Amino acid sequence: MSPAAAAFKTDSKLERILSQGDFAVTAEIGPPKSASSKGVRSNAAMMKDVTDGQNLTDNQTAIVRLSSLAASVHVKEAGGEPIMQMVCRDRNRIAMQSDILGAYSLGIRNLVCLSGDHQSFGNQQTAKNVYDIDSIQLINMVRRMRDDHVLLSGEEIKVAPPKMYIGAAANPFADPFEFRVLRLEKKINAGADFIQTQCVFDLERFARFMELVVKRGLDKRVHILAGVTPAKSDKALRYMKTVPGMMVPDSLIERMAKAENKEEEGLNIAVETIKAMRQIPGVHGVHIMAIAWESAVPVIAERAGLLPRPAIREETAQAAPAEGKKTAD
Amino acid sequence: MTEEHKASLTVVAMPTDCPTCAAEAEKAGIVVGNGEIAATMEAAVGLEAGAAGAAGVDGQGPWRPKILAFCCYFCAYSAADLAGSMRLQYSPDMRVIEMPCSGKTDIALILEAFEKGADGVYVAGCLEGDCHFLKGNIRAKKRVNGLKKLLDQVGVGGERVEFFNVAGSQGPRFAQIADEMTERILKLGPSPVKKAQRAAYAAAAGGPTAQTNSEVGAK
Amino acid sequence: MIVAEQKPIAEIDRLLEGAKKVLIVGCRECVTVCQAGGEKEVNTMASALRLLWATSGRNPGAEILTETLERQCEPEYIEQIVKVAGEVDAILSLACGVGVQYLAERYPVWVVPGLNTKFAGGALEQGVWTEKCGLCGDCILYKTGGICPVIRCSKSILNGPCGGSHNGKCEVNEETDCAWQLIYDRMTKLGKVDRLLEIEPPKDWSKSRDGGPRKVVKEEIRI
Known part of the structure; x- marks a missing residue:
């Protein structure tokens, strides 16, 4: 199907934007290591008009933070469009389904399903991990809750099934490279509506990945948002190069090292990357992960020519059924 | 080596769990097994043993250590013989146990030597690459190094055990190792296992070894 | 063992x-x-x-x-x-x-x-032992080319590999092979990589320890 043609699956604003064929912009907000909602709310207020959705990470790198569910509610209250992330590391299928029902009841309409970083990276290294289900199984579970009105066990959700717009991750920089596209296809088959990729520094490899994606026709079945991370220094780039599943070309590190104003150069690189990605067939948007540098998001969006953000157009809004049954796919 | 240095000439340790070896050994009238080696050790280093390491602190002159050397028949043991024929003078405080290979030296056996009163133990095997059983010496060395840690943990002290490589032709090196090890153990004083002797030694020396390793392993 | x-x-x-x-x-x-x-x-x-x-x-x-x-x-x-x-x-x-x-x-x-x-594992070489079986009670090795993702993948992912697979190694530890890289390589060699495209459904952990302590009864040999 063409994503824009069908009736909408959810009330998600992000779904509308992507469905009307606009180049979408999402950004990441890292919840704090405290019980304060301040930062999340101010970031949401800052981002709500320059992005179409804001990802709330779920204890990223296995560091305990304010929950993604609560943070999503704060974003919602601040006028944003929360995209709640959920990892398989910390909850079993019971807790996950429960949180999904709860999140939906609180007005959250987007859910990104992830494996999650292993706890050995975080600040609770002696934790027992769960991994009851994996990210692909989670995607499928959320899709079936939405479209088939059933829990994972097959039990029916008789009233008010959660209708989440389902996101997933793809990492073009992890191995085995050839299998990455096939695994993306598995995620689409499981029910992913949109994909946010690992941050892209190596445009060449990303383009190769997208070529395979387009060749298999996957860009017609899912919306791909390419990940972008502005770096503040060459040191930050060097660090990211060492993270498993990330690739940073040396030329980029050198360029950054030579720059006089490194933050400015970091923004320049991010803007150039977005402009380049827009030219790559199959890319439907960008996902800006300005880790601990959220203020960079409006600047990048502005300079990359992504503003103003498009409105939801009436005709597509009307096309949305109020309480749609499973849509054709 | 001199007769005095020999713990026993009749003991050849062989794997007790190998029926072929055991049968061959029995035919040849050779004593096999850790038990027999242990008995020999006892004679060599036991507290009641006379010659080596006569407990000087009991009032018979300065303290002398009891040191046991597990020597591979093919190298160190021959080197010891060579040292004897060359009339080299070396430490009178060590006793040699002949092993079919340094790799046969069981960790449990070395521990037992310390239990029986040895102040130091070393294992001597062939030069690397020359082991008659290919890697026996390399294995022995690794085990001895591993044992150092355990000896630290149980309060004996890892420095009381060592591994050396010696070729059969190296008589002088054999003598040098014996002296070197004796020197080391003399500095360390009596084994912490022998509390009374250690206390007497410390009192006599007024000195450095009064601290035992009693704290080790306490936590 | x-x-x-x-x-x-x-x-x-x-x-x-x-x-x-x-x-x-x-x-x-x-x-x-x-x-x-x-x-x-x-x-x-x-x-x-x-x-x-x-x-x-x-x-x-x-x-x-x-x-x-x-x-x-x-x-x-x-x-x-x-x-x-x-x-x-x-x-x-x-x-x-x-x-x-x-x-x-x-x-x-x-x-x-x-x-x-x-x-539960075996010897890798003299003095080195490695984990091989997760004792999950419901063997799926026929699906994964004889390599167990339940225990050899750090996240027990059944539809792997995750985004942390790098040069054949696991993100958790550079010394650990990525089980899913091994599975992918082996299935490729066997010409069965298409089988990995099927979505493996959530596992029935009730057959594992999660179902409570287990018992095996072989009735015909009981005395």
Whole structure:
């Protein structure tokens, strides 16, 4: 199907934007290591008009933070469009389904399903991990809750099934490279509506990945948002190069090292990357992960020519059924 | 080596769990097994043993250590013989146990030597690459190094055990190792296992070894 | 086999605090093979404890006895030490956790573990053992080319690999192979990589430990 043609699956604003064929912009907000909602709310207020959705990470790198569910509610209250992330590391299928029902009841309409970083990276290294289900199984579970009105066990959700717009991750920089596209296809088959990729520094490899994606026709079945991370220094780039599943070309590190104003150069690189990605067939948007540098998001969006953000157009809004049954796919 | 240095000439340790070896050994009238080696050790280093390491602190002159050397028949043991024929003078405080290979030296056996009163133990095997059983010496060395840690943990002290490589032709090196090890153990004083002797030694020396390793392993 | 390794001697010393007569019991099965609790290790442990107590002055006059059983996971072998077990006030088992429990169930004395039981695995090379089986109770190795993702993937992912697979290694540890890279390579070699495109559904963990302690009954051989 063409994503824009069908009736909408959810009330998600992000779904509308992507469905009307606009180049979408999402950004990441890292919840704090405290019980304060301040930062999340101010970031949401800052981002709500320059992005179409804001990802709330779920204890990223296995560091305990304010929950993604609560943070999503704060974003919602601040006028944003929360995209709640959920990892398989910390909850079993019971807790996950429960949180999904709860999140939906609180007005959250987007859910990104992830494996999650292993706890050995975080600040609770002696934790027992769960991994009851994996990210692909989670995607499928959320899709079936939405479209088939059933829990994972097959039990029916008789009233008010959660209708989440389902996101997933793809990492073009992890191995085995050839299998990455096939695994993306598995995620689409499981029910992913949109994909946010690992941050892209190596445009060449990303383009190769997208070529395979387009060749298999996957860009017609899912919306791909390419990940972008502005770096503040060459040191930050060097660090990211060492993270498993990330690739940073040396030329980029050198360029950054030579720059006089490194933050400015970091923004320049991010803007150039977005402009380049827009030219790559199959890319439907960008996902800006300005880790601990959220203020960079409006600047990048502005300079990359992504503003103003498009409105939801009436005709597509009307096309949305109020309480749609499973849509054709 | 001199007769005095020999713990026993009749003991050849062989794997007790190998029926072929055991049968061959029995035919040849050779004593096999850790038990027999242990008995020999006892004679060599036991507290009641006379010659080596006569407990000087009991009032018979300065303290002398009891040191046991597990020597591979093919190298160190021959080197010891060579040292004897060359009339080299070396430490009178060590006793040699002949092993079919340094790799046969069981960790449990070395521990037992310390239990029986040895102040130091070393294992001597062939030069690397020359082991008659290919890697026996390399294995022995690794085990001895591993044992150092355990000896630290149980309060004996890892420095009381060592591994050396010696070729059969190296008589002088054999003598040098014996002296070197004796020197080391003399500095360390009596084994912490022998509390009374250690206390007497410390009192006599007024000195450095009064601290035992009693704290080790306490936590 | 069950792979185990010895607890630090200082910990064992603490576990045996105050014991005047200790029986160390080894096992001739798995822990003999992985050199953690066989006859040799029993003797070494006995010596090490005696030396520790001699040098530290703790447990003065304590006596250590040793036995090594054919197996510590069957009642008839446990029975073989009935006499000596009655004479001691502590038993140190150098078997896996199974053996410790058999001894504790049979004898009314203080039974303590001398080993940490690690995993079901095998030898990689002399002196190196590696985990292979997650004992999940519902084998899926036929789906994954004979490589177990349940235990060999750090996240037990059944539709792997995750985004942390890098140069064939796991994100958790550079020394650990990515199980899903191994699975992918093997399925490719076997010409069955298309099978990995099927979504593996959530696992039925009720067949694993999550269903509560398990029991296997083979009715026809019961007496």
